[in-house]
Amino acid sequence: MIALRYGAGSQVRRDDPAMRAFRADRFGQFVHWGLYALPAGTWKGRTIDFAAEFLMHSAHVSRKDWAALAAEFTLEGFDPVEWARTAKAMGARYVTVTTKHHDGFCLWPSAYSDFTVAATPSGRDVLGEIIEAYQAEGLAVHLYYSVLDWHHPDWRYALETDDDRAAFDRYLEFATDQLVELAERYPQVRGFWFDGTWDASVKANGRWTCEIERILKERIPGAIVNSRLRADDLGARHFDSNGALMGDYESGYERRLPAPWDLSVTAHDWEACATITQATWGFHDSAWADSGRKSPAQIVEQLAQTVSLGGNLLLNFGPRGDGSLVPAEVELAREVGAWMDVNSAAVHASGPANGWEYPGWGFYTAPLEPADASDTPAEPAHGAGVVHAVVTRIPVSGVLPVELPPGVEVRSIRALADGADVPFTVLDGRSLRIPAPASAGMPVVFALELGAAGDDPALREPNPDVALV
Numbered sequence: 001m002i003a004l005r006y007g008a009g010s011q012v013r014r015d016d017p018a019m020r021a022f023r024a025d026r027f028g029q030f031v032h033w034g035l036y037a038l039p040a041g042t043w044k045g046r047t048i049d050f051a052a053e054f055l056m057h058s059a060h061v062s063r064k065d066w067a068a069l070a071a072e073f074t075l076e077g078f079d080p081v082e083w084a085r086t087a088k089a090m091g092a093r094y095v096t097v098t099t100k101h102h103d104g105f106c107l108w109p110s111a112y113s114d115f116t117v118a119a120t121p122s123g124r125d126v127l128g129e130i131i132e133a134y135q136a137e138g139l140a141v142h143l144y145y146s147v148l149d150w151h152h153p154d155w156r157y158a159l160e161t162d163d164d165r166a167a168f169d170r171y172l173e174f175a176t177d178q179l180v181e182l183a184e185r186y187p188q189v190r191g192f193w194f195d196g197t198w199d200a201s202v203k204a205n206g207r208w209t210c211e212i213e214r215i216l217k218e219r220i221p222g223a224i225v226n227s228r229l230r231a232d233d234l235g236a237r238h239f240d241s242n243g244a245l246m247g248d249y250e251s252g253y254e255r256r257l258p259a260p261w262d263l264s265v266t267a268h269d270w271e272a273c274a275t276i277t278q279a280t281w282g283f284h285d286s287a288w289a290d291s292g293r294k295s296p297a298q299i300v301e302q303l304a305q306t307v308s309l310g311g312n313l314l315l316n317f318g319p320r321g322d323g324s325l326v327p328a329e330v331e332l333a334r335e336v337g338a339w340m341d342v343n344s345a346a347v348h349a350s351g352p353a354n355g356w357e358y359p360g361w362g363f364y365t366a367p368l369e370p371a372d373a374s375d376t377p378a379e380p381a382h383g384a385g386v387v388h389a390v391v392t393r394i395p396v397s398g399v400l401p402v403e404l405p406p407g408v409e410v411r412s413i414r415a416l417a418d419g420a421d422v423p424f425t426v427l428d429g430r431s432l433r434i435p436a437p438a439s440a441g442m443p444v445v446f447a448l449e450l451g452a453a454g455d456d457p458a459l460r461e462p463n464p465d466v467a468l469v
């Protein structure tokens with residue numbers, strides 16, 4: 001063990017009500033909205049096939065030219081109530097919204113910056129309106145904050161000189177002021193999502209990352225903070241130099257997921273963030289951005305994979321420059337929501353099905369243990385209750401093989417979509433064969449009702465009505 005002052009410390013996995021709620025939510029909406037939604041990937045007639053929120057950087061736009069976009073931020077199509085209802089109908093339980101992205105523009109009227117919504121024609125507190133709208137729909141709110149800042153003169157990528165160090169100290173004071181300001185203005189938020197923390201300047205300031213997490217939790221008890229904020233004394237990020245997770249959950253999975261069989265990730269809380277488009281978070285108005293859009297079935301597949309591995313999925317939406325939602329994203333939200341309406345039992349308040357091995361044709365999830373689980377005697381690994389099988393890939397054989405954990409028996413199988421009983425065959429007490437569903441365009445969910453093997457010997461006999469397949 002290396003002695004660390006700014007590592008994970010003695011922190012154990014959080015299991016307080018806020019953390020339990022976050023974990024049970026499983027599905028969140030990410031919102032990237034800022035000035036970059038106005039040029040939407042094109043600067044002076046040149047379209048850049050790269051993330052729209054990077055345009056200032058990739059098109060080499062000066063601070064002054066970029067700041068002039070504030071005059072066009074007029075909110076004509078901005079309806080946060082519609083955003084919130086769209087997210088809720090999709091089945092998202094929380095939202096993480098950009099307060100300040102890398103370009104430094106603030107969606108709230110910060111007292112510490114002149115580059116905020118206060119300098120736009122409406123002068124409205126856009127962030128405050130978003131928070132209120134989502135909370136009115138019952139969604140929790142997390143605030144995204146980029147430490148990296150292309151606008152602030154004191155931002156540094158690396159600390160090579162005394163001047164750099166002095167400037168960056170001022171920068172961290174500014175960031176601290178802004179974060180305390182956010183916590184004081186919006187104390188009803190549930191958490192903070194840090195980004196832009198990978199540069200050498202931040203890695204050399206593990207102390208600040210540790211301090212700011214503490215300060216925010218002092219202001220908002222129970223606040224949930226992602227690991228991406230954190231660096232330790234030696235500059236290790238996410239996990240300290242002893243391998244312990246810093247922050248409350250790992251947030252390193254960006255546009256990728258752990259492998260379906262990688263159960264190591266179930267040891268801690270984590271959240272992956274995903275784009276609907278191929279690779280832009282801010283609205284990008286181009287054929288390039290459109291061409292990579294994922295289908296609702298792909299999103300549901302990612303969601304099921306995430307839940308089966310004990311993670312949360314944060315699915316990004318990039319509203320347009322006028323604040324209106326992208327129609328293709330609204331349609332996707334509606335289709336995912338229609339699936340969630342019947343199948344959300346496999347997602348919300350669910351997690352890994354302990355002892356059930358990745359079957360290749362989909363994902364198993366199981367209800368999370370109730371809060372008072374520690375008071376009740378330990379059950380064998382899902383020896384009772386239910387396991388949900390989300391079928392995302394239908395084998396050409398037409399058969400879904402299921403290997404049961406030892407001591408577990410399946411009593412019946414029901415399709416969530418229509419409640420119908422699904423026939424199955426028991427081969428040797430340890431394995432089942434379920435006839436694969438016909439492709440329905442969207443993943444099919446089966447609820448496997450379990451019992452402990454041996455409860456009722458009659459149930460162990462193969463069902464004579466079903467041919468062995």
Ligand code: H79
Binds near residue numbers: 051053054057254
């Ligand atoms: O907000 C979204 C992205 O804008 C942000 N994180 C998500 C949630 C993000 N910013 N940077 N990155 C993710 C990593 C990308 C870094 C790179 Fe580059 C951009 C590598 C190449 C282009 C920065 C710019 C480093 C070299 C050039």
